[in-house]
Amino acid sequence: MSDPALGENLLFLTDEQLRQGIEAMFFAYRGFTADPDRILADMEYGRAHHRAVHFINRAPGTTVNNLLAILGVTKQSLNRVLRTLIEDGLVESRVGTADKRERHLFLTDDGRALEQRLSDAQRARMRAAYRAAGPQAVAGFRQVLEAMMDADMRRRYLALKESGA
Amino acid sequence: MSDPALGENLLFLTDEQLRQGIEAMFFAYRGFTADPDRILADMEYGRAHHRAVHFINRAPGTTVNNLLAILGVTKQSLNRVLRTLIEDGLVESRVGTADKRERHLFLTDDGRALEQRLSDAQRARMRAAYRAAGPQAVAGFRQVLEAMMDADMRRRYLALKESGA
């Protein structure tokens, strides 16, 4: 188990190392969501609205079904969130041209403004963490996260990554 | 912004890189919680129970107040969870000896059994991700996560890490 005479050094796979990684994920995710959460707490919105706005901004014109798959929630849950965002004029829903059953989602100017506020806050923390850890650590960070995803989520993540840059 | 003639290569700090990191965190955290969630779904328990059981196992005899601070929830929320765990015989609450106001929390044999099931599942995914990414990536992963935490959470995380190994 802890025999250092292995052909390869596998000490990073001990239960204790894994547990530390698990706890690091837990505490880090709290920090990750803390700043946008603080902004949203002053509004009638929550984390679910943030996620919707983020991915609509990321893929303008996305359909409801696509957003559903990315977010991994039910249409009822998403619809509740989208309805308020549309009512409040942050999101616009346009009937599809090719397929009129589909609704294509876009951020309005107000929606983009909110998205900016939220992602500025979240990126600021991310940037500080990246800068503190350095480019090599960041590469490792991304590798481990990708390996941790479910296969279908990894596909979606990689597709977004491609489309972005 | 994207001038490659900088003294240091800071391309890993572009908004696009940061956004990819943000999305990686989102998708990876879903994977991170998926396996324990599946186990808990078959019981009357949720993710909050998992967290409580995890940290009681990690620091046996911890007080309610300490657990409160680690989990970052209100005592009412935690109490609801603890009550069911105690009623179901998974957690034991012992009145403190030095300070009889305090309750010290311990897992029972049944509690340890559940903790094992949950952490085995979570560690299995973590182990696969670690193995796929390799030790150097894991080191970077941990560095970035630590830098992402709030300062007080980082203190708690490091204290746990010390105590563990």
Place this chain on the structure above:
DNA sequence: TTGGAATGTCAACAAGGCTGACATAAACTG
């Protein structure tokens, strides 16, 4: 003895998940 700390409990509420059932319109298929 009195004030404050640690804990527990009751009540009420909100966000955001979920399921099930049903409606509508559009597209597809035989």
Place this chain on the structure above:
DNA sequence: CAGTTTATGTCAGCCTTGTTGACATTCCAA
């Protein structure tokens, strides 16, 4: 064309897990 499937929306209700506020108990410490 008739029937089925798909995409979406909506209503109703439920669960978990977070919140606040109020109040009781117990006990330590000044």
